[in-house]
Amino acid sequence: MAQQNEWDQEYKSNLLVTGSTEPQNDFKRFLKYLKKQCKVEVETLRVLDLGSGTGKNSIFLAKRGAVCTGFELSTTAIKIARKRSLESDTNSTFIQRSFGEEFHFPDNSFNLVLDIMSSNSLTEPERKIYLQEVSRVLRPGGHFFVRLLALDGDKHAETLLKTRPGTELGTYQLPDVEITERVLTEKEFRHYYEPFFDIIKLERKSGYARVSGRIFKRQYWIGYLKNKV
Numbered sequence: 001m002a003q004q005n006e007w008d009q010e011y012k013s014n015l016l017v018t019g020s021t022e023p024q025n026d027f028k029r030f031l032k033y034l035k036k037q038c039k040v041e042v043e044t045l046r047v048l049d050l051g052s053g054t055g056k057n058s059i060f061l062a063k064r065g066a067v068c069t070g071f072e073l074s075t076t077a078i079k080i081a082r083k084r085s086l087e088s089d090t091n092s093t094f095i096q097r098s099f100g101e102e103f104h105f106p107d108n109s110f111n112l113v114l115d116i117m118s119s120n121s122l123t124e125p126e127r128k129i130y131l132q133e134v135s136r137v138l139r140p141g142g143h144f145f146v147r148l149l150a151l152d153g154d155k156h157a158e159t160l161l162k163t164r165p166g167t168e169l170g171t172y173q174l175p176d177v178e179i180t181e182r183v184l185t186e187k188e189f190r191h192y193y194e195p196f197f198d199i200i201k202l203e204r205k206s207g208y209a210r211v212s213g214r215i216f217k218r219q220y221w222i223g224y225l226k227n228k229v
């Protein structure tokens with residue numbers, strides 16, 4: 001599986017991911033939008049959480065009545081997610097597998113898919129499968145929340161693309177953690193997602209990321225998407 005060892009190592013050393021159990025504000029704002037503007041209650045959600053990490057987003061939703069499944073590469077992250085899920089008295093399912101391969105779910109199985117900082121790790125062939133599979137398992141009109149690293153306006157990414165380029169276009173290898181990231185321009189984001197999904201909102205926001213104890217200003221795409229009907 002792509003980058004499985006690198007991500008597992010990361011959860012053991014904690015140079016990149018935070019230990020937080022609380023979802024980011026961008027995701028909480030999306031949940032408010034679902035409730036207020038789409039009249040969708042959390043307890044009606046059947047959620048697929050791609051790159052579920054230590055489970056914070058799934059567990060947050062499960063505590064409020066959603067039924068959640070996570071796909072995750074890292075054995076260490078999965079163990080933490082399962083333990084946290086048990087401790088919170090919820091029963092999300094965390095499955096060790098790559099979302100860059102075909103999903104084992106029937107069509108229209110979910111009404112919400114999450115990709116919160118996960119698909120930046122995919123290779124180009126994996127990204128193609130991921131987009132097709134999300135569209136297939138998401139019900140028509142179902143919601144897709146995406147938060148991803150952006151290239152536009154990101155000085156750190158520009159430097160890394162020059163100094164530590166990966167083998168594919170738009171990729172670099174992060175120093176210390178050995179993880180390869182693909183950063184997207186707005187044009188690329190639209191090119192990938194628009195054939196499958198209606199883009200309800202696409203916003204670029206800056207934030208701070210910690211890597212190996214250092215803080216970097218980064219740019220993120222926040223996408224509210226809906227599966228085409």
Ligand SMILES: C[S@@+](CC[C@H](N)C(=O)[O-])C[C@H]1O[C@@H](n2cnc3c(N)ncnc32)[C@H](O)[C@@H]1O
Binds near residue numbers: 074117118
């Ligand atoms: C930056 S972390 C974000 C975790 C989580 N979504 C969150 O918001 O806390 C990215 C996660 O995606 C996982 N990941 C990366 N590529 C993956 C793949 N192809 N299949 C499954 N998980 C993957 C990593 O192991 C990692 O846990």
